[in-house]
Amino acid sequence: MLSSVKISFQTILISLCISCLSVYVYHTYLTYNNNQKINEEKNRLIRVAQEELFLNQSLAQLFRSTAPTSFIEAAKLGRESVVAVKSRNSEENDLHFNSRNNGSGVVISSDGYIVTNHHVIGSSDKIEVTLPDKRTMEAKLIGIDKNTDLALLKIEVTDLPFLIMGNSDSLMIGEWVLAVGNPFELQSTVTAGIVGAKARSINIMESQGIESFIQTDAAVNPGSSGGALINTAGHLVGINTAIMSEKGTFEGFSFAIPINVVKKIISDLKEYGVVQRGWMGIDIENLDDRLAGEIGLSEIKGVYISYILKDGAAQDAGIKKGDVILQVNKNQVNTTSEFMENLTRYRPGEKIETLIWRSGKKMNISVTLKNHLNSLEPVGIYKSGILEKIGIEVRNLDGVEHSLFGKSGVLVLSIKKGGIVYHTKMEPGFIIQSMDNKMISSVQQLITLLEENIGNQIVWEGIYKNYPGTYPYTFKITK
Numbered sequence: 001m002l003s004s005v006k007i008s009f010q011t012i013l014i015s016l017c018i019s020c021l022s023v024y025v026y027h028t029y030l031t032y033n034n035n036q037k038i039n040e041e042k043n044r045l046i047r048v049a050q051e052e053l054f055l056n057q058s059l060a061q062l063f064r065s066t067a068p069t070s071f072i073e074a075a076k077l078g079r080e081s082v083v084a085v086k087s088r089n090s091e092e093n094d095l096h097f098n099s100r101n102n103g104s105g106v107v108i109s110s111d112g113y114i115v116t117n118h119h120v121i122g123s124s125d126k127i128e129v130t131l132p133d134k135r136t137m138e139a140k141l142i143g144i145d146k147n148t149d150l151a152l153l154k155i156e157v158t159d160l161p162f163l164i165m166g167n168s169d170s171l172m173i174g175e176w177v178l179a180v181g182n183p184f185e186l187q188s189t190v191t192a193g194i195v196g197a198k199a200r201s202i203n204i205m206e207s208q209g210i211e212s213f214i215q216t217d218a219a220v221n222p223g224s225s226g227g228a229l230i231n232t233a234g235h236l237v238g239i240n241t242a243i244m245s246e247k248g249t250f251e252g253f254s255f256a257i258p259i260n261v262v263k264k265i266i267s268d269l270k271e272y273g274v275v276q277r278g279w280m281g282i283d284i285e286n287l288d289d290r291l292a293g294e295i296g297l298s299e300i301k302g303v304y305i306s307y308i309l310k311d312g313a314a315q316d317a318g319i320k321k322g323d324v325i326l327q328v329n330k331n332q333v334n335t336t337s338e339f340m341e342n343l344t345r346y347r348p349g350e351k352i353e354t355l356i357w358r359s360g361k362k363m364n365i366s367v368t369l370k371n372h373l374n375s376l377e378p379v380g381i382y383k384s385g386i387l388e389k390i391g392i393e394v395r396n397l398d399g400v401e402h403s404l405f406g407k408s409g410v411l412v413l414s415i416k417k418g419g420i421v422y423h424t425k426m427e428p429g430f431i432i433q434s435m436d437n438k439m440i441s442s443v444q445q446l447i448t449l450l451e452e453n454i455g456n457q458i459v460w461e462g463i464y465k466n467y468p469g470t471y472p473y474t475f476k477i478t479k
Helices: 002-062 072-081 259-272 289-295 313-317 336-343 385-390 399-405 443-452
Strands: 082-089 099-107 113-116 126-130 136-138 140-145 150-154 176-181 189-200 213-216 228-231 236-243 254-258 282-286 303-308 324-328 351-358 361-368 392-396 410-415 430-435 457-464 467-476
Touching: 072 082, 072 176, 072 189, 072 228, 082 113, 099 176, 099 236, 113 259, 140 259, 150 259, 176 213, 176 236, 189 254, 189 336, 213 236, 236 259, 254 259, 282 336, 303 313, 303 336, 313 361, 324 336, 385 392, 385 443, 392 443, 399 430, 430 443, 430 467
Parallel strands: none
Antiparallel strands: 082 099, 082 126, 099 113, 113 150, 126 136, 140 150, 176 189, 176 228, 189 213, 213 254, 228 236, 236 254, 282 303, 303 324, 324 351, 351 361, 392 410, 410 430, 430 457, 457 467
């Protein structure tokens, strides 16, 4: 009997061991299976996250210029297309130049058109351009625009590398840009920075100047004026023009003219020799909290109209003093700089769409722009052989000038250094009111009288806008 109990105990013990082993094996299988599923799910989530990250990065690249590490190609394009510009002033028959300016210029077409700053050219009588390949040649001045500090030059060379003009409106605050120029005569220097602000006014231009600069922290120094501001795709987005400095060298801020303004200016200079600037016939002010509160405007947006010219473009369209311009062709204008930058892009006779706020209501008003003479026609500098011979550029007085100075008169715009009129010490801005005691009412009349008096002594009398009295100038046109 004892033997029988012993056998039964052994059987139970074996059964128990088998059961425990079975439970252990089953538990191990479940744990492994669950861990495998967890790992598979984890790997799937990692793949999804990586795919989403790649997709987002790929989409982002479509909407911004190349990554900050990709400056090499853009810098190469800039260095190939930026030239050194030297302008010189000299007295006639003087072998020694009495002054010179050094700056930069940007080739904008393969046939030799170059854009630079007006202050680089000044009133020079000789302009030289040095290409990146060290060739130096004389450049012809096509035209200038003092109001935007731009000048257009031309050299007789073909197949030049040039920069493609981009879209300055699409520049974003914080976007990387490169400045290319010739600071301190160090040819083809490239610096990098970011866009710090747009439509910036720094009050360096004259009263009629148009300031709406791109502000960057790319280093710009003397000699870089007229050089290129490019994005990292290698597209021209501005012309470097100024720095803000107490010492005359770079201290952290530089300013460039937006390329969308430059495009319009150089197009006009090519076609007309002078800028065709559309005018609305208004004076505007920046809005502040006080002015907005006085007129009942809940948001400080737009520019305030403080004056309307009689029979001007704005009055003809139904715009009134006290209105607030919110948009020009759907572009928001919150400062006078933004408004002037937008208006600068249009010619007389072109129509713009404005969004106006008036007494709590918004309205769309179409405006057909006029020129400074308060007419719709293009304005051009008069060209004639006799005017070129004596060395001046002139235009008829505009409507406002007629009301101030009378019906007679022709305005002297520029005087060629070394020319016949230059030696009379006359200054640009002189209004020719009479010639040999005959009243002058138009440029065409002046040209006719000059041609009739070649070889004779000529006396012009007239006035300056900002100086009292009448000034006489005497000269003789040689046959």
